[in-house]
Amino acid sequence: MHLLINIDVPDLPAAEALYTRAFGLTAGRRFGDGGVELLGAQAPIYLLQNAAGSTAAAGARRDYIRHWTPVHLDVVVDHLEPALDRALQAGLVQETDIRETDWGCIVRLADPWGHGWCLLQFVNRGYDEIAT
Template sequence: MQLLINIDVPDLPAAEALYVQAFGLTAARRFGEGGVELLGAQAPIYLLLAAPGTTAAASSLRDYDRHWTPVHLDVVVDELEPALQRALAAGMRQESDIREANWGRIVRLADPFGHGWCLLQFVGRGYDELTT
């Protein structure tokens, strides 16, 4: 199985600049004026231009205010503080304090397009600390 990540955005150039600066991704291919492929993560990320108010799923309409969804993206980093500063400088918004756990550290972020993100720094055995 191959996983592709698609993220709807209302402003393609702004989204590309944000994710490239915040996460060190690289723009690889463009799909006309409507999409760009970003590489540098374990799965390609496709930014797709989708205007606010257009149909998103079923009969709901796209809106780029901060929203909750059961799906969000985690970015695993070696050092949390420098990664957080880079993300904030790029335009992300911090939504929580850094939380410490036995598996590592986490901070919640939101992008200007309403999507939720987390930065994770694993310590010790990472998530294996949670297994028996």
């Protein structure tokens, strides 16, 4: 299986600037004015220009206010606090305090378009610390 990540945004240049600055990604191929490929993660991330109010899945209309979805993206970092500082300076909003767990630390963020993100810092064996 080959995984691709697609993120709808209403402002492609602003989203490209935010994600490259926040997560150290680089722009790859461009797809006219409608999309850009971001590289530097284990899977390519495609930012897709879609206006607020345009038709989305099942006839729903896109809006870019903060929303809940059962799918979000986790970014694993070596050092959480500097990564959090970089993400905040780039324009993400911190939604929770840094929380320590058996597998490491996590903090929840949101981008300006309502998408949820988490920064994770694993310790020792990461999720294997709690796997059964």
